[in-house]
Amino acid sequence: MRLQSSLLSTSTRASKRAIPWAVALTNSRTLATTTNVIPGKSSNTDFSPSSSDVKTKAPSTKVAQKKQHLIFGNRGPSLQDFLNSSSIKAHDSNTPKADVSAENVPYLSMQGRKLGEGAKYFVEVYGCQMNVNDTEILMSIMNSAGYVKAADQSEADIVFLVTCAIRENAESRIWNRLTELKRVKLRATKDKAPLVGVLGCMAERLKDKLLDSDKMVDLVCGPDAYRSIPHLLSISETTQQGVANVMLSADETYADIVPVRIAPESFSAHLSIMRGCNNMCSFCVVPFTRGNERSRAVDSILQEVRQLSDQGIKEVTLLGQNVNSYRDTSEDGVSMTIGVGSELSNAGFKTIYKRKDGGMRFTELLDRVSLVDPEMRIRFTSPHPKDFPEALLHLMASRPNICSQIHMPAQSGSTEVLSRMRRGYSREAYLELVDSIRSIVPGVALSSDFITGFCGETETDHEDTMDLMRRVEFEMAYMFAYSLRTPTHAARRLQDDVPEDVKLRRLQDIIKIFHKGAENRLRARVGLSAGECVLVEGRSKRDKSRWVGRADGGYKVVFDDDLILPSIESSSTPAAQSRTAGRVPIKLGDYVQIMTTSATSTSFQGKAVARTTLSEFSWYQAKLLTGHVLPGYRVASTSVASPLVANMGVGS
Numbered sequence: 001m002r003l004q005s006s007l008l009s010t011s012t013r014a015s016k017r018a019i020p021w022a023v024a025l026t027n028s029r030t031l032a033t034t035t036n037v038i039p040g041k042s043s044n045t046d047f048s049p050s051s052s053d054v055k056t057k058a059p060s061t062k063v064a065q066k067k068q069h070l071i072f073g074n075r076g077p078s079l080q081d082f083l084n085s086s087s088i089k090a091h092d093s094n095t096p097k098a099d100v101s102a103e104n105v106p107y108l109s110m111q112g113r114k115l116g117e118g119a120k121y122f123v124e125v126y127g128c129q130m131n132v133n134d135t136e137i138l139m140s141i142m143n144s145a146g147y148v149k150a151a152d153q154s155e156a157d158i159v160f161l162v163t164c165a166i167r168e169n170a171e172s173r174i175w176n177r178l179t180e181l182k183r184v185k186l187r188a189t190k191d192k193a194p195l196v197g198v199l200g201c202m203a204e205r206l207k208d209k210l211l212d213s214d215k216m217v218d219l220v221c222g223p224d225a226y227r228s229i230p231h232l233l234s235i236s237e238t239t240q241q242g243v244a245n246v247m248l249s250a251d252e253t254y255a256d257i258v259p260v261r262i263a264p265e266s267f268s269a270h271l272s273i274m275r276g277c278n279n280m281c282s283f284c285v286v287p288f289t290r291g292n293e294r295s296r297a298v299d300s301i302l303q304e305v306r307q308l309s310d311q312g313i314k315e316v317t318l319l320g321q322n323v324n325s326y327r328d329t330s331e332d333g334v335s336m337t338i339g340v341g342s343e344l345s346n347a348g349f350k351t352i353y354k355r356k357d358g359g360m361r362f363t364e365l366l367d368r369v370s371l372v373d374p375e376m377r378i379r380f381t382s383p384h385p386k387d388f389p390e391a392l393l394h395l396m397a398s399r400p401n402i403c404s405q406i407h408m409p410a411q412s413g414s415t416e417v418l419s420r421m422r423r424g425y426s427r428e429a430y431l432e433l434v435d436s437i438r439s440i441v442p443g444v445a446l447s448s449d450f451i452t453g454f455c456g457e458t459e460t461d462h463e464d465t466m467d468l469m470r471r472v473e474f475e476m477a478y479m480f481a482y483s484l485r486t487p488t489h490a491a492r493r494l495q496d497d498v499p500e501d502v503k504l505r506r507l508q509d510i511i512k513i514f515h516k517g518a519e520n521r522l523r524a525r526v527g528l529s530a531g532e533c534v535l536v537e538g539r540s541k542r543d544k545s546r547w548v549g550r551a552d553g554g555y556k557v558v559f560d561d562d563l564i565l566p567s568i569e570s571s572s573t574p575a576a577q578s579r580t581a582g583r584v585p586i587k588l589g590d591y592v593q594i595m596t597t598s599a600t601s602t603s604f605q606g607k608a609v610a611r612t613t614l615s616e617f618s619w620y621q622a623k624l625l626t627g628h629v630l631p632g633y634r635v636a637s638t639s640v641a642s643p644l645v646a647n648m649g650v651g652s
């Protein structure tokens, strides 16, 4: 089916009445899409009229006057208010009572038809890993509704942009892309012009602007409302009206939807375990775009991990806006919990919100996830520094398949700035946490986020940030100049008073410091006697004759395409290492022992020695620690089992 063009005449659009769309909303539950379902608690986007804002909007701009919009949101009047509102009466005061039978309401008349019917969609993803995972959920919903993924935008009936709102330039990219898509629509014949949908973080904040603008956006949908997309498409397709659903949900986790993986050939996968954020950092728009924290039930997570293991996935990254604030209060989570890991990182951390007791915490979840398949690596992102209790660190140190990599967004090294940012910790508390992480998880790779030029940041504050970075020497960092976001606390109450050139100069300062520190750290790892255990990801982009992979710490490692020994054990003597018989080729998805030979601030070069497994590599590290060190090499960092974790008694 080729979707109808949205380029109908003004008069066609103006003739649409508002009331039937209120009816469409009340009936939306009856048109639930079928998705790949795994057992577990289903969570619903709340379509309850009493908690929603349903409005038709008569845009004020000249161009947008052609369109009527239908917006479902969390704030504002109820459905009843909508039905009674004077604006509706004014809009169509002489309209007799609406005939709400299915035949007379275009949306309802689609009931029973297979939505989609082979129409093609194309998705462009911007922003973070959460958006990538959201796209995989979107694809599952669309495929189940009868749509088909297009290989290319040019053949698509619908183009989705999954957007990021974290910084101004992220939004600018989307506006530019919408201008290009508008040209595509204007060039196309009426029956070929694609519908354009803007999804994700820009939706809630900018729904009006997106629909009012002359960008010809047909559909706007927030991160908690993806289940409604087939319905929104049918409304937009049938009526030629702009339609938005930006409802934020208290419980939507998409737990029952099996994501369709964007890169099915990859041996790595992402798995969302919680959504939303309660922290309300003063600079951050995420709590407004993605709503409050809610965690997915442990059973559905474990089931998806098992499925990924069965598919041969070698590395799973657990995802969440505050992934280590996970707290499952479902029946399963509560019945299994033993209360481990509910403490904050240290006494210097606090929360802006009242913390709740009970439920299964991240430490227990990670324990159970890591036991599903000892040969599957587990990573997690993005955590908050406040939720690293010692039990979590000991668990990471003791479990070979939990990667020794921790992202700890500091944002600033100045206690005054951190306070204005409402981060809930001081510089001292953060540094104390770094010390305890590095002592409990030796060899751990630390990464961080930093913002330069936040409201009121002085040169002294900036010096504090540079000093913290020099002390910690992060292995990886994401650094940005501050970009004001509405409707954050900072936008409403603080002055964005650091000049742009100063923000950028400070950004350059910290980038330099980061590279120097990271280079020190990575070079210190070159030539470790155990080498690095690397998951082979593919060919190097720069040199197709070489392989590239990720080490346990998340480092990129580039190495030659040599035949290697079949195991570390078979390479443990110099004679074995020089043997040519019995060598095997390197394959995608292998774990390979790499002896590193050099490093920059971002990657290693090395030589592949042997195919290995996580358990063999861990055994080899332990063996080296007992004194059997190969000549010419230093002892590798390794970890020992902690009594605290041994006493947890969960999942084993």
Ligand code: SF4
Pocket (backbone or CB within 6 Å): 277, 278, 279, 280, 281, 284, 285, 286, 287, 321, 322, 384
């Ligand atoms: S913790 Fe702070 S920075 Fe992170 S998503 Fe929440 S509000 Fe934003």
